[in-house]
Amino acid sequence: MSDTKNWIKALDTTKVARGDVARWDHDGRSYAIFRTDSDAFYATDDICTHEYAHISDGYVEGTTIECPRHAGCFDFRTGQALNPPVCVNLRTFPVKVEDGAIYIDIA
Amino acid sequence: MSERIVIIGAGQSGGRVAQILASNADTNMSITLIGSEPHRPYNRPPLSKGVLLGKSGLDDCLVWPQDGSVESRVMFHAGRRAKSFDARQQSVELDNGTVLEYDKLVLATGSRVRHLSVPGAGAEGVYTLRTFDDAERIARQFRTGKRLLVVGGGFVGLEIAAAARARGLETVVVEATHRLLSRIVPEEVGAALARYHEEAGVSFRVGSMVEELVTTSSRKPNAAVLSNGETLPYDLAVVGVGVTADTALAKAAGLDVQVGIRADSSLRTSAPNVFACGDAVSFWHPVFERHVRVEAWHNAEDHARVVADQLLGRPAVCNTVPFFWSDQYDRSMQIVGIPHFGSELVSCTLNDAKILYHLDAYGVLVAATALGHDRVIGRKISEARRLIMRKVKPDPHLMKQGRSLL
Numbered sequence: 001m002s003d004t005k006n007w008i009k010a011l012d013t014t015k016v017a018r019g020d021v022a023r024w025d026h027d028g029r030s031y032a033i034f035r036t037d038s039d040a041f042y043a044t045d046d047i048c049t050h051e052y053a054h055i056s057d058g059y060v061e062g063t064t065i066e067c068p069r070h071a072g073c074f075d076f077r078t079g080q081a082l083n084p085p086v087c088v089n090l091r092t093f094p095v096k097v098e099d100g101a102i103y104i105d106i107a
Numbered sequence: 108m109s110e111r112i113v114i115i116g117a118g119q120s121g122g123r124v125a126q127i128l129a130s131n132a133d134t135n136m137s138i139t140l141i142g143s144e145p146h147r148p149y150n151r152p153p154l155s156k157g158v159l160l161g162k163s164g165l166d167d168c169l170v171w172p173q174d175g176s177v178e179s180r181v182m183f184h185a186g187r188r189a190k191s192f193d194a195r196q197q198s199v200e201l202d203n204g205t206v207l208e209y210d211k212l213v214l215a216t217g218s219r220v221r222h223l224s225v226p227g228a229g230a231e232g233v234y235t236l237r238t239f240d241d242a243e244r245i246a247r248q249f250r251t252g253k254r255l256l257v258v259g260g261g262f263v264g265l266e267i268a269a270a271a272r273a274r275g276l277e278t279v280v281v282e283a284t285h286r287l288l289s290r291i292v293p294e295e296v297g298a299a300l301a302r303y304h305e306e307a308g309v310s311f312r313v314g315s316m317v318e319e320l321v322t323t324s325s326r327k328p329n330a331a332v333l334s335n336g337e338t339l340p341y342d343l344a345v346v347g348v349g350v351t352a353d354t355a356l357a358k359a360a361g362l363d364v365q366v367g368i369r370a371d372s373s374l375r376t377s378a379p380n381v382f383a384c385g386d387a388v389s390f391w392h393p394v395f396e397r398h399v400r401v402e403a404w405h406n407a408e409d410h411a412r413v414v415a416d417q418l419l420g421r422p423a424v425c426n427t428v429p430f431f432w433s434d435q436y437d438r439s440m441q442i443v444g445i446p447h448f449g450s451e452l453v454s455c456t457l458n459d460a461k462i463l464y465h466l467d468a469y470g471v472l473v474a475a476t477a478l479g480h481d482r483v484i485g486r487k488i489s490e491a492r493r494l495i496m497r498k499v500k501p502d503p504h505l506m507k508q509g510r511s512l513l
Contacts, residue, residue, distance in 0.1 A: 057482040059489030068485020084408050
């Protein structure tokens with residue numbers, strides 16, 4: 001099967017620590033790239049759906065990210081908003097890792 | 108048989124209880140909400156920010172989704188006050204004489220704004236900010252006003268000052284104590300905040316009280332006479348001298364009231380089948396092992412969830428660590444925990460941000476206060492919340508150096 005996704009190389013895997021998040025800016029937009037303790041990678045929009053803040057500045061615990069401004073939480077695997085004040089889900093993006101680099105389909 | 112739930116107070120907390128019930132309860136639960144304002148429940152944080160700046164309207168602040176799903180399930184008495192309730196008869200009387208019987212009652216009566224008690228305090232051009240209508244009135248005055256007097260250097264006063272500067276008003280804040288936010292934050296944070304405001308053009312008179320608000324012969328706002336002898340001309344005054352828990356109904360009904368409506372950690376009051384939530388409650392906090400009363404958006408939200416869960420038959424306890432934020436220009440001020448339970452301060456400076464850790468006499472972390480960009484302070488506050496929850500005694504050296512404490 002051919003790969004129909006529009007993969008764009010984002011960051012080297014070494015730029016994201018286990019159990020942490022890193023910000024990637026591309027084409028005027030910010031993305032948050034997560035790496036779990038078990039080395040799974042995920043990507044979401046980096047701007048909180050509540051008020052303006054970069055969620056990559058927030059606190060990662062397990063598979064949730066807590067916004068640094070008003071403490072709303074998201075499940076970064078699905079983008080699901082978990083507690084008020086956030087109520088709109090975060091957009092997520094497909095991710096793949098190849099040769100030590102993280103690729104995101106931002107289409 | 109159907110269960111009748113009556114909620115008194117349609118602010119953030121009462122509104123959210125109604126909403127959670129509306130989307131989860133089966134159809135034989137009847138949900139009645141009583142609110143003294145004409146509006147559907149709305150969030151108050153934007154009032155002193157977006158609404159004053161003319162950027163947000165009521166629709167931007169509403170608690171319920173716009174699809175009408177809550178309204179279709181909730182009997183909402185807008186613009187009505189509960190006059191009294193009888194905890195034995197389990198009934199509530201409204202100001203129009205209607206009597207509502209309940210199986211479970213929720214008191215979400217919130218806070219009452221404090222007014223100045225000096226000559227001229229009731230004059231034209233003197234406002235307080237508590238409701239959406241208040242905020243709109245002040246926003247309207249911002250368009251024509253030139254000189255704003257803010258009475259009270261607390262969070263509301265400072266946010267009003269910031270909004271007024273953004274709209275080009277000359278702004279003076281008069282604070283009775285010797286510094287800003289004296290009740291809430293440590294001195295160095297208050298001082299840093301004062302500097303941000305001064306950079307934005309706000310002037311301060313601390314350690315001064317307004318003794319009289321003088322009007323012109325045509326009853327227009329004229330000047331404030333301060334206790335330091337100064338006369339400050341103004342054409343618009345906003346009084347932000349705090350709020351008090353609105354406990355009048357609970358007190359009249361014979362409930363235990365001390366500072367707030369007394370409740371256990373499940374927010375049950377001293378009367379059977381009566382819960383209380385939000386600003387008006389003084390509840391037993393299982394982490395601090397004391398009664399706490401918190402005036403904050405997050406607290407109202409946490410309480411609503413705890414009360415609604417129980418009304419839906421699920422046991423629940425409020426053990427979340429209180430959290431408060433205030434946006435000040437491009438910085439964020441955040442407080443987690445209860446600072447006044449601390450007796451010792453450990454201070455950490457990271458770039459231009461400050462994080463202050465509050466420890467009790469045993470060295471247990473009870474709160475953290477931070478001021479700076481959320482890029483810097485957000486994670487520290489999140490970390491502190493977890494440590495407070497676990498009643499940890501963090502190493503003061505690590506705290507000072509801003510190192511990880513978990």
